[in-house]
Amino acid sequence: MAKDMTLWWGSGSPPCWRVLIALEEKNLQGYNQKLLSFEKGEHKSKEVMDVNPRGQLPAFKFGDIVINESYGACFFLESKFKSQGTKLIPDCAGSDNNCALIALIMQRVFEGNTLHQKMVDVFMYNRRVPENERHESAFKRLKETLTTELQMWEGHLKKTPGGFLAGENFSMADVIVFPSVALLLRMGLSEDKYPKLAEYYKKLQGRPSVKATWPPTWKETPGQELLKDI
Amino acid sequence: MAKDMTLWWGSGSPPCWRVLIALEEKNLQGYNQKLLSFEKGEHKSKEVMDVNPRGQLPAFKFGDIVINESYGACFFLESKFKSQGTKLIPDCAGSDNNCALIALIMQRVFEGNTLHQKMVDVFMYNRRVPENERHESAFKRLKETLTTELQMWEGHLKKTPGGFLAGENFSMADVIVFPSVALLLRMGLSEDKYPKLAEYYKKLQGRPSVKATWPPTWKETPGQELLKDI
Structure with a gap:
């Protein structure tokens, strides 16, 4: 199966990293992969555009099937x-306990999109907004919005003992959200202000699927300080 | 089952409407519901905040289970x-045809988030950005981004004959994306410039789950023209 799959990806991109982790967790090692450079604009190459007309990474093919959206x-x-490797979403039918667990996983998975978006809004403000449209007040508001969001996730982790986002077991919620949390820490998030997120980050760092897919560019370059004060 | 469910919702909100349609399609009529007013700020009421600390609608409870994220x-x-009402996502194991269909449904479901976000970015620019931070160039860029996105969806609908977003059958892709398409048309999107989206809108309008959940406030007030020129 794995040899029929090809993933085009970029180092350090949470959407790409999610798919890399999922492939490891489902024991699909041996898939074809192409590590591309965002800096060189390789995500806009003909090879990628043929698979993903949005010119975004990840791009993913499985035989003739194309599924580029990371979620x-x-x-x-x-x-x-379903029954290979880690069960990322339990079956619901029949078991009320599993139903509650699925609901929690789904809640965190899709809240993860909000966390990711609010983080990206801060990163992109300086990069994408033209000089003449920039306002310190707007940038400050984006950082405050991210702070509020991060406090919500601190609360989530306090409420679900077990160390994973949906409790005692690794789940789809961790596949989806961990890469964003890792990027937040990489960008300087304070471990003192967000102790539960820092603890979660450290716990997951040692997981084989996470270690095997750690962004190669992160090993070569130091972290940054953009989020130091939020 | 349905009597153990409560949905707090607002009229015309695509995230709320998705859940309303899903409940109809799964034959869960008879659930408890509270229609709240965004204008009166009822989504920030204690009753909602107790269920959804984000103070957003929908808020949804099923017994003790809370799942507020609309997706x-x-x-x-x-x-x-799974086996009640419309099957919104087919089973994959064993059938290659179903696997291709699931992939297409998933691709459209999550691209739907991008469509929705780009639409909301246009709507919210005037409402949320303070006067002293506004720039005509920024608003123009948001509208151009939405136009590019809409052209992509015109292309999607051309490529999947059958009239639904993932081909010949109504699926989760329609549950998720139709409310955003309907809102686009309601806000003045040109039927001449986007004929496939307009055709899709008209086709789905007659579906029982859509008719039963049509936003009540839309019946009382005329549409708008914000998107007339995009």
Whole structure:
């Protein structure tokens, strides 16, 4: 199966990293992969555009099937390889306990999109907004919005003992959200102000699927300080 | 089952409407519901905040289970009531045809988030950005980004004959994306410039789950023209 799959990805991108982790967790090692450079604009190359007309990474093919959306690829892999590797979403029918767990996983998975978006809004403000449209007040507001969001996740982790986002077991919530948390820490998030997120980050760092897919560019360059004060 | 469910919702909100449609499609009529007013700030009321600390609608409870994220609620309902009502996501294991279909549904479901976000970015620019931070160039850029996105969806609908977003059958892709398409048309999107989206809108309008959940405030007030020129 794995040899019929190809993933085009970029180092340090949470959407790419999610799919890399899902592939490891579902024991799909041996897939074809192409590590591309965002800096060189390789995500806009013809090779990528032919698979993903949005010119974004990840791009993912499985035989003739194309599924580029990172959430979609992770859900697809769980559906196709339900009983292989880590069970990322339990079955619901019949068990009320599992139903409560699925609901919690889904809640965190999709709240993860909000966390990611609020983080990206801060990163992109300086990069994308033209000089003549920039306002310190707008940038400050984006940082405050991210702070509020991060405090919510501190609260989530306090409420679900077990060390994973949905309790005692690694789940789809961790596949989806961990890469964003790792990027937040990499960008200077204070371990003192966000102790539960820092603890979660350290716990997951040692997991084989996470170690095997750690962004190669992060090993070569130091972290940054953009989020030091939030 | 349905009598153990409560949905707090607001009229015309695509995230709320998704859940309303999913409940209809899964034959869960008879759930408790509270229609709240965004204008009166009822989504920030204690009653809502107790269920959804984000102070957003929808808020959704099923017994003791809380699942407020609209994508999450729809996926949860499909998982819990897999063999009841419309099958919104087929089973994959064993059937290659179904696998290709699941991949397409997932691709559209999560691209739907991008469509929705780009639409909301246009709506919110005037409402949320303070006067002294506004720039015509920034607003123009948001509208151009939405135009590019809409052209992509025109292309999607051309490539998947059958009239639904993932081909010949109504699926989770329609549950998630239709409310955003309907809101686009309501806000003045040109039927001449986007004929496939307009055709899709008209086709789905007659579906019982859509008719039963049509935003009550839309019946009382005329549409708008904000998107007339995009």
